[in-house]
Amino acid sequence: xxxxxxxxxxxxxxxxxxxxxxxxxxxxxxxxxxxxxxxxxxxxxxxxxxxxxxxxxxxxxxxxxxxxxxxxxxxxxxxxxxxxxxxxxxxxxxxxxxxxxxxxxxxxxxxxxxxxxxxxxxxxxxxxxxxxxxxxxxxxxxxxxxxxxxxxxxxxxxxxxxxxxxxxxxxxxxxxxxxxxxxxxxxxxxxxxxxxxxxxxxxxxxxxxxxxxxxxxxxxxxxxxxxxxxxxxxxxxxxxxxxxxxxxxxxxxxxxxxxxxxxxxxxxxxxxxxxxxxxxxxxxxxxxxxxxxxxxxxxxxxxxxxxxxxxxxxxxxxxxxxxxxxxxxxxxxxxxxxxxxxxxxxxxxxxxxxxxxxxxxxx
Amino acid sequence: xxxxxxxxxxxxxxxxxxxxxxxxxxxxxxxxxxxxxxxxxxxxxxxxxxxxxxxxxxxxxxxxxxxxxxxxxxxxxxxxxxxxxxxxxxxxxxxxxxxxxxxxxxxxxxxxxxxxxxxxxxxxxxxxxxxxxxxxxxxxxxxxxxxxxxxxxxxxxxxxxxxxxxxxxxxxxxxxxxxxxxxxxxxxxxxxxxxxxxxxxxxxxxxxxxxxxxxxxxxxxxxxxxxxxxxxxxxxxxxxxxxxxxxxxxxxxxxxxxxxxxxxxxxxxxxxxxxxxxxxxxxxxxxxxxxxxxxxxxxxxxxxxxxxxxxxxxxxxxxxxxxxxxxxxxxxxxxxxxxxxxxxxxxxxxxxxxxxxxxxxxxxxxxxxxxxxxxxxxxxxxxxxxxxxxxxxxxxxxxxxxxxxxxxxxxxxxxxxxxxxxxxxxxxxxxxxxxxxxxxxxxxxxxxxxxxxxxxxxxxxxxxxxxxxxxxxxxxxxxxxxxxxxxxxxxxxxxxxxxxxxxxxxxxxxxxxxxxxxxxxxxxxxxxxxxxxxxxxxxxxxxxxxxxxxxxxxxxxxxxxxxxxxxxxxxxxxxxxxxxxxxxxxxxxxxxxxxxxxxxxxxxxxxx
Numbered sequence: 016x017x018x019x020x021x022x023x024x025x026x027x028x029x030x031x032x033x034x035x036x037x038x039x040x041x042x043x044x045x046x047x048x049x050x051x052x053x054x055x056x057x058x059x060x061x062x063x064x065x066x067x068x069x070x071x072x073x074x075x076x077x078x079x080x081x082x083x084x085x086x087x088x089x090x091x092x093x094x095x096x097x098x099x100x101x102x103x104x105x106x107x108x109x110x111x112x113x114x115x116x117x118x119x120x121x122x123x124x125x126x127x128x129x130x131x132x133x134x135x136x137x138x139x140x141x142x143x144x145x146x147x148x149x150x151x152x153x154x155x156x157x158x159x160x161x162x163x164x165x166x167x168x169x170x171x172x173x174x175x176x177x178x179x180x181x182x183x184x185x186x187x188x189x190x191x192x193x194x195x196x197x198x199x200x201x202x203x204x205x206x207x208x209x210x211x212x213x214x215x216x217x218x219x220x221x222x223x224x225x226x227x228x229x230x231x232x233x234x235x236x237x238x239x240x241x242x243x244x245x246x247x248x249x250x251x252x253x254x255x256x257x258x259x260x261x262x263x264x265x266x267x268x269x270x271x272x273x274x275x276x277x278x279x280x281x282x283x284x285x286x287x288x289x290x291x292x293x294x295x296x297x298x299x300x301x302x303x304x305x306x307x308x309x310x311x312x313x314x315x316x317x318x319x320x321x322x323x324x325x326x327x328x329x330x331x332x333x334x335x336x337x338x339x340x341x342x343x344x345x346x347x348x349x350x351x352x353x354x355x356x357x358x359x360x361x362x363x364x365x366x367x368x369x370x371x372x373x374x375x376x377x378x
Numbered sequence: 379x380x381x382x383x384x385x386x387x388x389x390x391x392x393x394x395x396x397x398x399x400x401x402x403x404x405x406x407x408x409x410x411x412x413x414x415x416x417x418x419x420x421x422x423x424x425x426x427x428x429x430x431x432x433x434x435x436x437x438x439x440x441x442x443x444x445x446x447x448x449x450x451x452x453x454x455x456x457x458x459x460x461x462x463x464x465x466x467x468x469x470x471x472x473x474x475x476x477x478x479x480x481x482x483x484x485x486x487x488x489x490x491x492x493x494x495x496x497x498x499x500x501x502x503x504x505x506x507x508x509x510x511x512x513x514x515x516x517x518x519x520x521x522x523x524x525x526x527x528x529x530x531x532x533x534x535x536x537x538x539x540x541x542x543x544x545x546x547x548x549x550x551x552x553x554x555x556x557x558x559x560x561x562x563x564x565x566x567x568x569x570x571x572x573x574x575x576x577x578x579x580x581x582x583x584x585x586x587x588x589x590x591x592x593x594x595x596x597x598x599x600x601x602x603x604x605x606x607x608x609x610x611x612x613x614x615x616x617x618x619x620x621x622x623x624x625x626x627x628x629x630x631x632x633x634x635x636x637x638x639x640x641x642x643x644x645x646x647x648x649x650x651x652x653x654x655x656x657x658x659x660x661x662x663x664x665x666x667x668x669x670x671x672x673x674x675x676x677x678x679x680x681x682x683x684x685x686x687x688x689x690x691x692x693x694x695x696x697x698x699x700x701x702x703x704x705x706x707x708x709x710x711x712x713x714x715x716x717x718x719x720x721x722x723x724x725x726x727x728x729x730x731x732x733x734x735x736x737x738x739x740x741x742x743x744x745x746x747x748x749x750x751x752x753x754x755x756x757x758x759x760x761x762x763x764x765x766x767x768x769x770x771x772x773x774x775x776x777x778x779x780x781x782x783x784x785x786x787x788x789x790x791x792x793x794x795x796x797x798x799x800x801x802x803x804x805x806x807x808x809x810x811x812x813x814x815x816x817x818x819x820x821x822x823x824x825x826x827x828x829x830x831x832x833x834x835x836x837x838x839x840x841x842x843x844x845x846x847x848x849x850x851x852x853x854x855x856x857x858x859x860x861x862x863x864x865x866x867x868x869x870x871x872x873x874x875x876x877x878x879x880x881x882x883x884x885x886x887x888x889x890x891x892x893x894x895x896x897x898x899x900x901x902x903x904x905x906x907x908x909x910x911x912x913x914x915x916x917x918x919x920x921x922x923x924x925x926x927x928x929x930x931x932x933x934x935x936x937x938x939x940x941x942x943x944x945x946x947x948x949x950x951x952x953x954x955x956x957x958x959x960x961x962x963x964x965x966x967x968x969x970x971x972x973x974x975x976x977x978x979x980x981x982x983x984x985x986x
Contacts, residue, residue: 067884069398088394092401094890106881110903119899120889171889 017078017174018043019064019207024073026059026231033059035231037073041224046201046208048222048239050215050254056231057211058179064209065100065177066093077175099173103180105164107152113139114148117167124171138166141203158189165200175207182217194220215255219243227251244357249294249367252359258299258324261334262361265295271378275330277309278378281360286371293370294361299324301355302336308351308377313344327352353377403893404810407803408820415823418861423673425845426838429666430454437660453663470668473653480567480638480649481631487571488627489620492578495719499579500586501612502706505716509723516727518576519969520962521922521939523636525569527958528730530640531737531951533560539644542949543743546733550746561645566638572726573637574627578620585619586612604706625683629676633831635925640946651833651925658837658929666841669834676830731962738956755952768950773957778935783960786937789852790920793859797867798913800824800860805871805912806901810880821872828865832926835862840929854930855937862926863916870912874905910978914969921965 019041026034034056041047049057062068064075066082069090075083077098082091093100107116117138121131139145142162152160161181168176181197182190198221201208212218218225219239226236227250235247239255246252252260265274269290272279281288304325314326314333323342327334329352336352344350356374361367399405430453433439435446442452460466498504499511517525535548538557547553558564593615597607635651642652650672657665708715739751754761758772773779804824811817827835839858843849849857878901886896902909924939931937934944938961945954973979 065888067887085394086391088390088397090394090398090401092890093884093888098888100884100888102881102885104879104881106879106885108882108885108900108904120886120891123889123891123895167885168888 017080017207018076019175019209020074020076021060021064022074022076024060024063024070024075026056026063026068027071032231034063034070037231037233039226039233039236041207041209044205044207046198046221046223047210048218048225049209049211049228050218050225051213051228051234052254053213055228057213057228060228061177061179061209061211065098066091066096067100097174099168099171099176101164101168101176101178101181104184105152105160107160107164107167109152112149112151113144113155113163116152116163117170120167121170134170135166138170142166157185158193161185161189161193169200169204173206175209176204178208178210180212181210183212183214197221216257219255225255227254245369245372246296246359247369249296249361249363249369252296252361252369256298258335258337260359261297261299261302263295263297263329263332263334265293265360267291267293267360272375275332277330279354280376280378281358281371281373282376283371283373284357285373286360286369288360288371289362292363294363294367296359296361296369297334297354297375298357299335299337301357302327302334303353303355304336304338304350305353306351308353310349311352313346313348313350315346316342316344318343404807405816407807408811408816411800411804411807411820411824412816415820415826418857419823419826422838422842425842426666426669429841430663430670432663434662438663441661450663453661453667456661457664457667469653469657469664473648473650474671476563476647477632477649477651479563480570481628483563483567484570484574484631485624485627487568488574488578489582489623491571492575492580492623493582493616493620495575496579496583496586497612498715498719500583502708503712504708504719505712506720510716510719513723513727514579515576516723516966517573519918519965520727520730521636521924521958521965522570522573522634523640523924524730524958524962525572525726526565526637526640527946527955528733529565529569530560531733531955535560543951545744546736546746549744557645561641562647565641566647566649567631569637569641570631570634571627574630577627577630578623581623581626582616582619585616589615622683625679629679629831632675633672633833633925635833635928636943639943651831654833654837655928666837669831669837672831672834680825680828731959734955734959734962738952738959740952743951755956767948768953773953773960779938779941779957779960782935782938782941783964785852786921786939787964789855789859789937790917792856793863793920794913794917796856796860797863797916798909800864801867801869801871801912802874802897802902802909803871804864804868805873805875806897808868808872809875809878812876821868824868825865827862830862832862832923833929836926836929843930851932855927858926858930859916859920859923863919866915866919867912870908870915874908874912875901877908878905907977907979910972910976914972914978917972918965918969921968922961 019039021037021039024034024037025032037056037060049060051057059068063070063083064077070083070085072085073083074081074085077096080091081087081089082096083089108119111119114135117135118131121134126134135148136145139148142165144159144162144166147155147159147163152163155163161184164181178197182193185193194217197208197210210217210221218227222239224236225239225242227234227242229250235242235251237245237247242251243255246255246260249262253262263274265272267273267281267288267290269288270280272281272288272293272295274295309329311327311329311334314328316326317324318341320341321339323338323340325336325338325342325344327336327350354375354377357372358375359369360371360373362370400409431449431451433442433444433446433448433450433452438452439446441456442450444450444452456465457470458466495510495514499507504510531545533547533555534543534545535554536542536544537554539561547555589612594607594611597611602610633651634649635655638647638649638652639655642648648656650668654665654668654672657668736746738755739753740746741750741752741754752758754764754772755768756772756774758764759775760770761768761772762770769776769778801824804820808817808821808824830838836858839854843854882904883896883901886900891899922939924943927937928940928943931940934940938957942954942957942961945957
């Protein structure tokens with residue numbers, strides 16, 4: 016299975032720059048997620064790799080084959096790129112039965128009848144939709160339609176599978192179920208998956224690597240857990256994780272930080288602390304409610320059974336803590352806090368870049 | 379960015395880009411149609427502009443003292459500023475005023491009648507809805523002169539108009555209607571209003587049907603009275619559709635030719651279109667100036683309409699969430715109201731057909747006794763022995779009628795095929811490349827023929843064909859019809875394509891399905907009925923078309939509609955009525971057969 020390489024790819028729609036000078040290598044067999052808020056260029060990127068959209072500049076390779084090169088005037092049509100594409104609203108052909116939907120693409124590839132029958136049967140079984148082969152798409156539930164769309168996409172054994180927010184039209188329960196199936200499918204089909212989503216949880220749980228984008232720019236490209244614990248910037252830190260990371264405005268003298276009326280020594284593990292105004296980032300699970308440390312007031316408590324989210328007022332700032340287990344504080348209860356690691360420092364003057372990682376020692 | 383912009387490199391890139399651009403079918407289609415439409419709409423328009431300044435062979439030469447082909451401003455001066463014998467007033471200003479009066483009145487009638495019925499059908503529990511909604515579109519499917527001819531044959535009498543004979547009203551009931559009631563402004567406006575009422579019904583009904591019931595329910599919850607909801611919520615929401623209907627009916631009435639010919643000419647009541655036709659004879663230059671005036675009005679109205687419908691989008695909220703529309707209960711008024719409507723519809727849509735049948739079998743006009751009836755005008759032979767005027771055989775035995783019917787059908791089929799197919803292609807190109815300049819251009823150009831009144835459109839194609847020797851006969855008629863009906867077809871094409879998400883096609887692109895196969899196996903089957911409506915509308919329109927072809931047919935016997943005109947002008951009433959009935963029946967049969975077989979329908983085409 017091939018590696019996909021994007022070199023300096025840019026896409027402009029008139030004056031609007033949808034994707035700006037994007038370079039990216041997608042490893043063989045990876046499950047890559049393109050993640051970002053709507054309008055960040057993730058779908059455009061996916062469509063450019065698939066050949067459904069023509070880039071304005073740059074070069075794209077699948078394996079060692081150049082499929083697009085603006086400088087040399089190369090632009091392979093989608094069907095010559097050996098890719099599969101799963102669309103957001105499935106794009107099942109409403110006038111064809113489930114069977115016809117899956118078989119249509121194979122007929123175009125001039126497969127013989129017996130081989131088509133074998134392959135379609137195999138897929139129907141694999142996706143557990145054997146009973147529906149004679150039905151039309153409108154006679155299926157959302158989840159069943161989804162499976163048919165997957166079967167149709169997998170039918171010609173594409174080397175690479177592209178998916179554009181394939182789960183966004185399903186209800187919450189079905190979405191969780193399909194998520195585990197997609198992950199399993201990735202293993203079973205042994206191919207490269209490129210997946211577009213705006214749901215950070217999907218990106219976290221599914222992918223081997225996440226490519227996070229904002230305004231057409233690549234912001235960070237890393238395995239999901241690394242991105243979670245070591246985000247490259249304020250944007251990435253804020254986008255990954257739910258509830259999102261706490262950001263506290265802090266004043267630094269190079270060693271000691273002052274924030275929300277608290278003074279704490281910052282012990283860097285990586286990078287150096289500069290003086291001036293900085294942003295201190297702490298994940299909610301690193302804000303621990305204990306019996307010692309600075310005092311905070313409970314604003315509201317949201318117990319969900321397995322864990323409890325507590326919103327707190329600390330001095331003039333608000334922060335979130337997630338506590339494992341079932342707790343219920345009355346509003347305005349006074350509690351005490353400890354800060355775990357990692358604690359991160361971001362610099363707004365450098366476009367929110369992370370400058371330092373470490374831990375806090377309250378003075 | 380890597381900077382490698384050497385000249386050779388740039389050439390390769392440009393070449394590659396052009397190749398990539400052209401490899402997309404949508405781009406290729408748009409380019410093709412852009413060129414075609416420029417030639418077929420702008421070129422004739424330019425030749426027409428030239429005609430306004432040109433001296434034509436014949437009377438114009440002696441009037442101006444110039445040679446044919448020379449340029450002059452005489453036509454303008456003559457038409458707009460000749461006080462002598464009130465020439466300008468009679469030839470231009472009065473017809474213009476008449477046109478305005480007729481168009482405004484007929485638009486109001488259409489909206490009032492069509493809108494009321496649309497409201498009754500979509501928003502109340504009125505009885506006989508099914509009958510009403512299916513019969514109501516009849517007048518729109520039938521030729522526009524149907525009602526005009528019916529009106530005339532029904533009310534005419536020996537005291538008015540051409541004073542030839544008594545109609546049913548005078549001879550059977552002894553009621554002699556006054557002239558203003560039978561000819562001129564009143565009947566023209568009324569008949570046009572009734573003819574275009576289905577148009578208002580389709581447009582306004584579409585909005586009412588799709589309107590989110592929550593909007594009204596929200597008002598109900600706030601304890602608003604029914605009556606107040608209608609005036610404060612419902613009507614404001616359909617107001618843009620009403621305005622749009624008003625403008626479109628106004629434009630259509632303005633260019634209508636057959637109705638004012640039948641109901642105006644006998645009393646010398648002229649509108650722009652009928653005057654223009656008269657001026658064509660001997661004073662072509664002035665006729666073309668009049669065409670120009672009509673086109674200007676059409677363009678202005680369509681621009682206005684675009685403005686109105688542009689803001690319409692904020693109003694139509696199609697959520698599909700609350701399909702339950704609470705219908706107004708009409709209570710005791712229900713049955714009487716429904717019955718009145720049914721009777722009215724029967725009068726407008728069914729009785730004319732019987733009248734034509736009746737008029738085509740009586741020998742002596744005005745005498746409706748059984749002894750005065752004969753089928754001679756349909757199937758008689760050697761009629762010259764018994765009649766002092768008319769053909770020697772009944773129309774069904776007349777080879778001229780059959781050849782005209784064949785010609786009309788062939789012409790309609792070709793126009794429908796060309797216009798319908800072009801409409802699908804234009805729809806595909808425009809929808810796929812939506813937002814690009816090219817797409818906007820082609821979209822606008824394909825709608826351009828709609829701006830031009832049929833008679834004017836025929837006139838400019840006439841002037842174009844006079845410069846191109848091989849363009850004439852069937853080819854000219856087919857070309858004119860195809861271009862003129864393209865707007866209907868491209869409208870339904872664009873609508874159909876916009877309803878279809880691009881992903882549906884891309885799912886096939888990924889597996890390498892070639893373009894023609896994507897069109898034939900995926901896109902067309904899914905939107906079959908809407909696409910087919912794009913064929914049906916040109917087919918039906920062409921079959922009953924008079925004003926578009928009246929100037930460009932080789933002889934009056936070429937197609938059925940001009941043949942009817944000719945018979946009616948000669949005063950061969952029975953033959954005329956028989957042919958008229960034949961045309962109406964053919965049109966109705968075509969429409970309902972296609973509708974039953976394919977699900978395509980006229981209102982799908984208009985509904986845009």
